[in-house]
Amino acid sequence: MEHGKTTTIKLILGLQNITKGKVIINNYDIEKNFEKAIEKVGAIVENPDLYMYLTGYENLKLIANLYKNVDEKRIEEVVKLVKLQNRINDKVSKYSLGMRQRLRNSTSNTS
Numbered sequence: 001m002e003h004g005k006t007t008t009i010k011l012i013l014g015l016q017n018i019t020k021g022k023v024i025i026n027n028y029d030i031e032k033n034f035e036k037a038i039e040k041v042g043a044i045v046e047n048p049d050l051y052m053y054l055t056g057y058e059n060l061k062l063i064a065n066l067y068k069n070v071d072e073k074r075i076e077e078v079v080k081l082v083k084l085q086n087r088i089n090d091k092v093s094k095y096s097l098g099m100r101q102r103l104r105n106s107t108s109n110t111s
Contacts, residue, residue, distance in 0.1 A: 013043055015062055034065070052093040056084055056103050059092060063107045082106040 010016040012023050014034055023030045028037035050059050060078065064070035079088050082102040092100060 009043060012041070013038065014065055035068075038066075050092045050100055050104055053091060055091055056088040056095065056099075059103060060088075060106065078106045 007016065011018055012025070012030070014030060018031060023037075025037040025041060030037040051062070054062075057075070057079070060075050064075055079085055082105065084099060084103060084106075087095065087099065092103065095103065
């Protein structure tokens, strides 16, 4: 199965699960040693999509994995900032449009 550019970038950045094959960066397999593999990689993914089948929290955690200094405390702060405390563990597919927009906008506040 071939992937498009955006999908390939998401696979490299760990934003999408690899179902076949491997991604090796600087001799590190991203599934085995993600932090070492991407420590010198920089990328901007325009219009980041939310993963509807994941919870709001799981989406934030994926984004947080791209940054070195984002811990659980910062994720909690962002959740409060966008007022999603009561729904952060629900699947994004259950969110209203406004809630999805707040969550999407919060990803720029994560770092």
